[in-house]
Amino acid sequence: MALDAHMQEALEAKEREVRQLAEGQRELEAQLHDLSSTQQKASSENQQLREVERDLAGKLEDVRGQLQVTRGRLDAARGRVSWQIEEKQSAPRAREEKASSGPRAASPQEAPLPGLFEAGDDWDQLLSDFGSPPHQAMQLTWSPPPTPRDTSGSQTPRVVRQISISSPHAELVPIGQEQASDLDGAPGSPSGVPSSIKDQIGTLEDPKEQNNSPKQPVDIPGLEARPQARFLWDLPGVPAVEWGSLQTPPLRVQLAPEARPPPQDPSLPPQASAGPSQQFQDDQGPEDPAKLPSWAETLPQEPHDIVVSDPGSGSQEIILKCLQSLESVDEEDQAGKEAHPGGLQEAHGQAPGPDGLPASTLPSPEAQLEAEEGDSADGGLQDLDTGHPDWLQQDGQPTPTQSDMSWAPVEAEIPALGKLILPSISAPTGAQPGAADGLPESTPTLPIPAELEAQPRPLSMPVQSEKEPDLLQPEEPGVDSEEAKLPSSLGDPTASKLLADPDYLFHVVFVGDSNVGKTSFLHLLHHDSFATGLTATVGVDFRVKSLLVDNRCFALQLWDTAGQERYHSLTRQLLRKAEGVVLMYDVTSRESFAHVRYWLGCLQDAGADTAVILLLGNKMDCEEERQVPTEAGRRLAQELGASFSECSAALGHNILEPMVNLARSLKTQEERLKGSLVEVTSLKPPKRYGCCS
Numbered sequence: 001m002a003l004d005a006h007m008q009e010a011l012e013a014k015e016r017e018v019r020q021l022a023e024g025q026r027e028l029e030a031q032l033h034d035l036s037s038t039q040q041k042a043s044s045e046n047q048q049l050r051e052v053e054r055d056l057a058g059k060l061e062d063v064r065g066q067l068q069v070t071r072g073r074l075d076a077a078r079g080r081v082s083w084q085i086e087e088k089q090s091a092p093r094a095r096e097e098k099a100s101s102g103p104r105a106a107s108p109q110e111a112p113l114p115g116l117f118e119a120g121d122d123w124d125q126l127l128s129d130f131g132s133p134p135h136q137a138m139q140l141t142w143s144p145p146p147t148p149r150d151t152s153g154s155q156t157p158r159v160v161r162q163i164s165i166s167s168p169h170a171e172l173v174p175i176g177q178e179q180a181s182d183l184d185g186a187p188g189s190p191s192g193v194p195s196s197i198k199d200q201i202g203t204l205e206d207p208k209e210q211n212n213s214p215k216q217p218v219d220i221p222g223l224e225a226r227p228q229a230r231f232l233w234d235l236p237g238v239p240a241v242e243w244g245s246l247q248t249p250p251l252r253v254q255l256a257p258e259a260r261p262p263p264q265d266p267s268l269p270p271q272a273s274a275g276p277s278q279q280f281q282d283d284q285g286p287e288d289p290a291k292l293p294s295w296a297e298t299l300p301q302e303p304h305d306i307v308v309s310d311p312g313s314g315s316q317e318i319i320l321k322c323l324q325s326l327e328s329v330d331e332e333d334q335a336g337k338e339a340h341p342g343g344l345q346e347a348h349g350q351a352p353g354p355d356g357l358p359a360s361t362l363p364s365p366e367a368q369l370e371a372e373e374g375d376s377a378d379g380g381l382q383d384l385d386t387g388h389p390d391w392l393q394q395d396g397q398p399t400p401t402q403s404d405m406s407w408a409p410v411e412a413e414i415p416a417l418g419k420l421i422l423p424s425i426s427a428p429t430g431a432q433p434g435a436a437d438g439l440p441e442s443t444p445t446l447p448i449p450a451e452l453e454a455q456p457r458p459l460s461m462p463v464q465s466e467k468e469p470d471l472l473q474p475e476e477p478g479v480d481s482e483e484a485k486l487p488s489s490l491g492d493p494t495a496s497k498l499l500a501d502p503d504y505l506f507h508v509v510f511v512g513d514s515n516v517g518k519t520s521f522l523h524l525l526h527h528d529s530f531a532t533g534l535t536a537t538v539g540v541d542f543r544v545k546s547l548l549v550d551n552r553c554f555a556l557q558l559w560d561t562a563g564q565e566r567y568h569s570l571t572r573q574l575l576r577k578a579e580g581v582v583l584m585y586d587v588t589s590r591e592s593f594a595h596v597r598y599w600l601g602c603l604q605d606a607g608a609d610t611a612v613i614l615l616l617g618n619k620m621d622c623e624e625e626r627q628v629p630t631e632a633g634r635r636l637a638q639e640l641g642a643s644f645s646e647c648s649a650a651l652g653h654n655i656l657e658p659m660v661n662l663a664r665s666l667k668t669q670e671e672r673l674k675g676s677l678v679e680v681t682s683l684k685p686p687k688r689y690g691c692c693s
Ligand SMILES: Nc1nc2c(ncn2[C@@H]2O[C@H](COP(=O)(O)OP(=O)(O)OP(=O)(O)O)[C@@H](O)[C@H]2O)c(=O)[nH]1
Pocket: 274, 276, 277, 278, 280, 281, 512, 513, 514, 515, 516, 517, 518, 519, 520, 521, 531, 532, 533, 534, 535, 536, 537, 538, 561, 562, 563, 564, 618, 619, 620, 621, 622, 647, 648, 649, 650, 651
């Protein structure tokens, strides 16, 4: 019985436990239910949040796109407005200058356009700046900003090249008249620069000083008035024969003055570190505008002249301005052509100012490119040959032309040139003492332009003076001098003929991130010297390189674009006409390599699908800092269907060879395209005429 009673109690206790457990289970189930409903709510909220996020991202993207468009428009508007302001201001300024006695030194205060091209531009502020008349007369010059060295500021732009554009005309004639009696023929002294001008450009006569001095904008009153001036590609009514013809007055070469560097402005951004390239700049000590290249200008006296002061930048300023006024130019140009074939002032409704170039004189790059194409179709390639003196260096002895006889009277006889061929102009040996004399590298130094590039009609490019020591050819590995060479001499009739009538002309655009070395590469290609302290490219620049490859003369019009983002829209414009594209990256910068795809996208956007692409990794001399293996470059090139090469602009490795290969590829591509064109046309049914015809 006792056992039964115990059992009974135990059973009851168990039952109680079971009941408690069941209750606990119910509670837990209830909690679970609560939790799952909470979870459901949370997940639905999550879902909503995700949708909202997606919405916001889309809107953000839209806003970004709009911002970009707005930026582009502001950029274009800013360019136009600044030009218009300059034009308005230039007339009174010119009068002031005439009234003032003595040479007018470039004033750093008045040099830069307000805030132009600064990274942290407040666009509204800029526009309002442009909208309100400045207190000081603005001049057609951009001064380089002071360049305090700060290696930490890698994103800040390097010194912006100084730009000066004016349109001399009215006062060029007296200058030209003075010229005959005012040539000193001294090395480094440009021919045809009247003493008055020389006075104003101060240190011009001393080539060494020229090398050691910073580039300064110099306002030469005598070179500013040119009511009818038009840009090179836009010279209606100008007989082609006038350009480069030996019947025309000789080119006048004007070396820019070398002046003191502008006072340092602490508000301006420090110069960006160039990464591995720093070593080259460090050699120079604290960078100052002295490293900016000295410059030269050669002006054809008739009938339209453009003065561009920026060594090594060729037509950069002109093109930049053209691109800035892209939107308005076509109509205005058209109107101007109808109303006033000699110039575009009327189209703008502006009185011709003494030194102002109306904005309408700035054709779009497209117009320019088309003009060039038209010209080449019409009259061969004469106008595209810059007369670049590369071919003069075959024997290491530049041959002077009529234009530079006063510079280097002993060098050679004046070659007989084809009537449309503007002679190449070589600078005297003394023009760049640094390279030739073996001056220490620490001499401030930008490669002094000793080459005068001439752009004949209608590309009446300013002629630049830059020295071209004969370094490249011998150093160029892998390039057979028989296969790839520059025409030897203007005195050589074959060379002259080739230059006068190249077999091929191609537009090649160099693109790539800022600092990868595009300008350095091109500088080396043209001047056979590595340019230290180069400034960041502004807008675009172009030169023509003549190459003799496989017994064919190639004129490569090489466009150097600015890697800085603010100029990408300009680059995209150029890419539309590109036949060849050099996608350059820096082997020490993974980022620049990654951006190759971005540039390729730009190329595709521009519709230049048939362009021949060369992928070029620069700075291969910086092996220690290398971030992009050669193999990666090769693979990418394979993927893109591009040719590939690595080079070093600093050492001069692989400079000419890739260009030679590119020329060959361009030729092949052109032949291929021509072939397909023929096929298409031959498929056309013959024209049917009416029964009466
Ligand atoms: N070590 C080394 N430095 C180089 C080489 N090529 C160029 N640099 C340096 O790289 C820097 C940029 O060169 P740039 O030629 O101005 O570069 P870029 O691509 O034209 O730049 P943007 O004009 O801004 O587009 C300069 O400081 C050059 O001295 C090279 O082959 N080796």
